[in-house]
Amino acid sequence: MAVKALKGFKDILPEETPLWQRIETTARNIFQRYGFNEIRVPILEKTELFVRSIGETTDIVEKEMYTFTDRNGGQLTLRPEGTASVLRSFIEHSLHLLQPIQRLYTIGPMFRHERPQKGRLRQFHQMSVEVLGADTPLIDAELMAMAWQILQELGLTASLEINSLGCPACRPAYNQALRDFVDQKTATLCQDCERRRQTNPLRILDCKNESCREQFQGVPELPDHLCADCTAHFQEVRRYLDLLAIPYGVNPFMVRGLDYYTRTTFELVTGDLGAQSAVGAGGRYDGLVAQLGGPDPMPGIGFAMGMERLVLLLQQKQSEPIPVQCDLFIAALGEESRNLAFRLNQRLRGAGLSCAMDPLGRSLKNQMKQAGRLNAGRTLILGEEELRNGVVILRNMETREQEEIPLNQDLEVWGPELIDKLPGAKSA
């Protein structure tokens, strides 16, 4: 049995890459318009970085990380998300000294050892953005607006759900209220919730178990238990979203999978991803930079979008027509013709054209077929007989019209002449 790709690792074949490129181009363009600069960071980091940022009791750290021992004994991990690495770099290079507010984005693969399913892979790709150095709610809204813009320009729709998780000042009180509420419940909870009660009460809110959900009717809701500052912040976020007329819903049960979030969290959700719902998600992490040994205070906020999930959504829509990928196909018959074709091919490619020829010397019929397959706009036919008469045939593949044009062996002269006869081809 030949070697195959690992479970949950997928090849992105040439058929799909145009879609990926479209997504990336669209996103990069928008990032640039919103003032973000690209940062590229390694995909491998010390395990400690992720444990400290994401949180020891999260599922990601407990059971999903690709962690292994380096040859010199160090513990390394393939990044399960992007924020930790970007912040590490931000701190390491003291980027906060360059300008008061840093806006960064990065695109690349992430790794989580989960059971794969629709919209969920072990190696997947995210584009993620971070804003460091501002705690104003205006930034929160601006970031959501940018995420919204990306979906819009890709022709996708999703709904925006927001919540506030409070801050170190008010969350402990809420956790206590949650514990008290749960302790009053006599009926048995599911095993997971029993465990969550101790380790991470917030996650109880996220339980999908029906009997648990029923019991949690009337559970204290986060937005009602925020401190004055967090309440004000949340209200301002909402006001700014309203100013931009971006529709959203408050989801008091939305809990994120990473421990570092404070205050604003949000998700872009859709029903078209199978069991998965989020195409993008993020939130504020005001204490994280300090926690990683960086400047304090250094508020931050970010979000990530799942590339595979965007691809899935776009594939479910109408596919766009195939663009012309080939300006000219050069069909040659005979050795002498092929020599000329080879030279011309090189000359025209050097001039910025996309052109192709048959390397195998197959029949004209086959060469025409290749030209059709490449969706060539024109085909230049170099026949033996015409060559003797100093002419070649230029065929319009769409209208099937063809004309005889004079041949000039001096390609420095002939090349530009030919280019002038090709629609849409830019000469150099």
Add this chain to the structure above:
RNA sequence: GUGGGCGUGGCUCAGUUGGUUGGAGCACCGGGUUGUGGCCUCGGAGGUCGUGGGUUCAAGUCCCAUCGCUCACCCCA
């Protein structure tokens, strides 16, 4: 980690109560057109029927095991 579904040419799938040479469509190559693509037509190449074992005179088909894919739980982008 748990459960369901599915494994037959590159792709999508037929394959009758087990029965002799495993098929089709798409794609690929060639002929019809001794030098003209898409449509048509004829032909060709391409398969350890996921793998291993068992039952049987005989297994793609039945049984067991195993691997893989997929969907879902969980969790998340």
